[in-house]
Amino acid sequence: MKKKYINSLWILSALFFISSxxxxxxxxxxxxxDAPVISKHIYGHFSEHLGRSIYDGLYVGEDSPIPNTDGVRNDLIKALKDLQIPNLRWPGGCFADTYHWRDGIGPQEDRPTIVNQWWGDVTEDNSFGTHNFLNLCEVLGAEPYLAGNVGSGTVQEFSNWIQYVNHDAGSPMAKLRKENGKEESWDVKFWGVGNEPWGCGGNMDAEFYADIYKQYATFLTSWDKDAKLYRIASGPSGDDYHWMEVLMKEIPPELMEGVALHSYSVIDWNDKGPASDFTEDHYFATMTEALKMEEYITKHSAIMDKYDPQKKVGLIVDEWGGWYDVEEGTNPGFLYQQNTVRDAMIAGATLNIFNNHSERVYMANLAQAVNVLQAVALTQGEQMILTPTYHVMKMYTVHHEAQLLxxxxxxxxxxxxxxxxxxxxxxxxxxxxxxxxxxxxxxxxxxxxxxxxxxxxxxxxxxxxxxxxxxxxxxxxxxxxxxxxxxxxxxxxxxxxxxxxxxxxxxxxxxxxx
CATH class of the missing domain: 2.60.40.1180 (Golgi alpha-mannosidase II)
Incomplete structure (x- = not known):
């Protein structure tokens, strides 16, 4: 009896050891x-006129006691340079389809104000405009990615903006730019044709937007055959494979260089859960949503491959990241949230997915750079902190322009x-x-x-x-x-x-x- 008891203990112990x-x-x-090269543009960022992203985030004004360069915080400039930020998307997001670029040029005191209807109903004074943004991109060594107004704008307005920033001389818009202090053009390559037309960009269906896109893209030209624009169509959200099918089928390849995809790691749009005081239920559900990026990219790529087997059109995931309830006591329309180790998990896993699909994914933009959603930096007066997401992005700089293994x-x-x-x-x-x-x-x-x-x-x-x-x-x-x-x-x-x-x-x- 004693021997059997000892043997049973030994077996149980061995089983416990094996299971542990x-x-x-x-x-x-x-x-x-022959593996593809991982484009550095996969590590892009996004800064929208939303909450404290631009004002009190990037831009504090030239008269601020906070050290700045042309009104942009020096500590944030350094942080983004250290991150080797390859591109920056602006001015939206939903804000893009309410933004009229001529409101943001010329003397600041003469610029009109508008109400930001999408984000908090606050007054936008247009003190940060085209020159501010494009000059900042030059300081950062980053490619600008401009999102044009399709929802409430016109083809002529969009075409004039391209002429204003890209045409060297001999045109009315180039003349206006020179009058506003910028002699040479910026040569902006990346242009988004609207934003989320299936939602805040106009509540269109895919077929209608495809026709609108073709109209706009026809008039978006660079005047320089050696500096062709990279025109990005507003693509689907998440698993809307019909939207992707329509765009790839209906838009001629000579009119489109990229198509966007948006996907946020959201548990429930009506109850997103807390940003920092979350449970494992929240964590598991968030990671479930984040890892769907693999499925989305795989299935959207298959549709793109059907119409573009040479992979000339890039998949541009220009909005991605975690989205939670705002911090208590902050404006619900400002989307300010803390950034935890959970966000580092989202960032690391998502960037691995992008890298492994670099044969099709050409660009991606984390939402957003500062003080909004899954930000890489948070500011409070003169203070700035770097988030876990920032550190992951910096650790992954080793993959920029490297060949995939x-x-x-x-x-x-x-x-x-x-x-x-x-x-x-x-x-x-x-x-x-x-x-x-x-x-x-x-x-x-x-x-x-x-x-x-x-x-x-x-x-x-x-x-x-x-x-x-x-x-x-x-x-x-x-x-x-x-x-x-x-x-x-x-x-x-x-x-x-x-x-x-x-x-x-x-x-x-x-x-x-x-």
Missing amino acids: VQAQTKITIENTE PVNFESPDYTYNGKSLPAVSISASKKDGKVAISLVNIDSKKENEVELDLGELDVEGMTATILTSDKLQDHNTFENAEKITPEEFKDYKLRRGKLQVTIPPFSVIVLESE
Whole structure:
């Protein structure tokens, strides 16, 4: 009897030990010479006239005691430069289809005011306009991405804006620009033809917008065959595959260089949940929505491939990110929310998806740059803090313009309340003889062990950085601005071309070859 009891204990202990050991996930990284290059424009940003995004975010005015360059905060300029921001979208969003660009040029005291009907019904004084934005892009070294007014504008107005910013001389709009102090043109390449026409941009159906787009695109020209415009049609939201089908079928390829996709990680539009004081129910539901990006891009790409097998038209995910209830005591129309480790999980996993689909995804724009939605920076008077999302974007700069290294693996599951999601995501690239690997584990409790086969890549040594914290709800504050920052990571081994990594729960890791 005693012997049986001891044997039973041993068996139970062994079973417990086996169940507690984390199974290792095998990942193969391929060194494929014809793999696509990951466009740096995938790491773009978005700044709309919304809440405190422009005013009190980017722009404080030249007379502000806050150190600034032409009215734009110097601390934010430095932060965005350090992020190697490749492009910046402006002035909207929904605001774009109420914006008339001539209201924002000339002496500031002469500019008319309007009411921002979409975002808080506040007065917009147009003190930040075309010159301010395009000059800022020059300072940042970023490509401007201008969203034109289709909903309440005209073809002539849009065409004149292009002429104003791009035509060197000999036209009325170039003359007007010179009178306003800018002798040389800015040569803006990226132009969005309206925004969300299925909603705030006019409540159109796909067929109607396709016709409107063709009309506008016909008159959007650059006058310089060597500086062709990149015209971006307003595409679908999420899983509206009909919208994509209509645009790809009806718009001739010579009139469209890109088509936009919008997708936010929203649990419920009527009850989005808190930004920082959230439960695991909220977290799992948010990540479920975020990871749908893989399905959306795959299915939209398949439609695009049917009409554009050469992949000449880029998929432009120019609005993405987490969207929650606003912080208590703030204007509901300002969309100000905190940014936690959960947002780092959204950012890391989403960017991995974009990288792995870089044969079709050419550009993406996180919504938004400062003080709105999943911002990379938050400001309060003279203070500015960088968010976990900022740090992920900076860690991933190693992928800019690098050649994709395709990966093959089956992710372990993150299981909660009987439902499962892929716990681990990865993307890899090579540039200038160096390999970069980004890993994300969204599991709220379990670490995950992975083994990466680097045999084809001739990697002899690596360095690594990790972003994580004690709790998913952790975030940087104005009282503790560096609670969450990247740290050196050492829980990995590289032996004979095999890289073994233990990824802690809710963490982002980037490894680089030496």
